[in-house]
Amino acid sequence: MRNRLDLKNILESLYAARSQEHLANDPLSFCHRYQDPRDQEIVGLIASSFAYGNVKIIKKNLAWIFDRVGDSPRLFVERFEPEQGFRLFAGFKHRFNDARDLCALLFACRTMLEQEGSVEGWMLRFHGQGREDLTETLTGYSEAVKSLDLTPVFGAASPPGDSYFPFFFPSPASGSACKRLCMYLRWMVRPADGIDLGIWKGITPDQLVIPVDAHIQRICRLLGFTSRKQADWRMAREITAALRKLDPADPVKYDFSICHLGISEGCDGKDRLKCLACPIAGLCPVGSP
Template sequence: MPNLKTTLDKVYRDRSAEHLANDPLSFCHRFQAPEDQEVAGLIASCFAYGNVKIIKRNLQDIFSEMGSSPRHYVERFDPAKGKRTFSGFKHRFNDGRDLCGLLLAAQIMVREAGTIQGWLLRFHDEAQEDVTETLSGFSASMKELDLGAVFGRGGVPADSYFPFFFPSPASGSACKRLCMYLRWMVRPADGIDLGIWTGIAPSRLVIPVDAHIQRICTFLGLTTRKQADWRMAREITTRLRELDPEDPVKYDFPICHLGISEGCDGKNRATCRNCAITGLCAQGKK
């Protein structure tokens, strides 16, 4: 039987530009400056849910408006003008008002902490096993911001899905999009991830669990849990840490794209014939 580490290391090496082009992370690669990449990453990751074609289409609309520098755009962001500009925007649960709330939140973080990383590091402790407390603190802080310029004096209204951008491990959420954002920023630059944040060690990251990661990691025996929650994310990460203690989440992008780009849906056995993990996968051995 193939060795799990050998197999996953090969899947990692076989990542391609085509995979990246089919991923929201590709929008960050449009910019060279780290201060632009971290702002682009926050926006791209927040809207990275649902159908990938729709995600890319809606992100294209956002970044076309933001121009050559997302950092400069949020620094100069005018909520009143933004609400007019994005009045027709819609991405599943979130609308233009939520997007403007996100842009204002980015503006506040940049203004008060210099960078989004600087803001997030207020809640990070490298002595902790992973980023559980980091994300809990970060998400709580987002919900305490004064976003009245977008939402009005009463704060974020009950019918807004702005809080959906910032789930928390404290509530048990897998926090897929926030974990993905951290992966993009923190992991060493390897042609996929950017490696522009240095305040968090890659060993502290937790894998972003979406439907693809949940399904394929279950097939690989990396989790025994049924619910895609924070406990599953930590369980999978613990198993991957046995393969690479310093960089366990390196396997997220290649595993995920077995589903996104390579067509693994857990049902069509035809895709198993040429799949890189067939020899280890419970589905492929049926």
């Protein structure tokens, strides 16, 4: 591996090369359809919750949801009633999440707005400014959401055993990498740069933890940012710690760029023909001579 300065320069070039084509191929693009930060916050929570699986299917299902939500997602959530949702979202399915799970997510979001005025305000209940990262924040947030009374949706306070609503709110306490929650926080917290939105101010960018999906897991292992094999919370923190050495104030700055080497550019860690045009080929053992 090259020295830290070379690595930072190459990643900075990669960051500068982000494009609207990359954004269009990302669930974050749905947030950019709305101008009001209050709408963007709601859209981000929904979009990130379903951001697992094939990106084309993710985008198709999110488009289906937001076509029904209408012009003001914030207003829709404020007025949301589960019975209405069951009719509006009848037949919805995204892998193992169904219309009940979607309605429970919307009802939980409505509860957050009622209690604190925003999703950010609700999450800040569990956040401390002096913390190094979001370990305790996400642990408290996820456990609290899963403890909400969801009787209007499920007919009982807790989801039944066949509901995958809890899947939306993983916790570092269980070892999960919490990829979708970390991604949502990156969207909300990082400074507005044409990709991320920078609409939350109560959490600082230096506290973010990188969202570890299959692309980040593979590419960051190749770059030497982690030696771990399992995509868990320890891997997420290890990669973030390595990136913090490059940019202490904004350690997940390069997440979108690195991730889209896989999502948009087709890097699979195997096809050396793709390495010929890859900007990090000189850093990666697959693309090295």
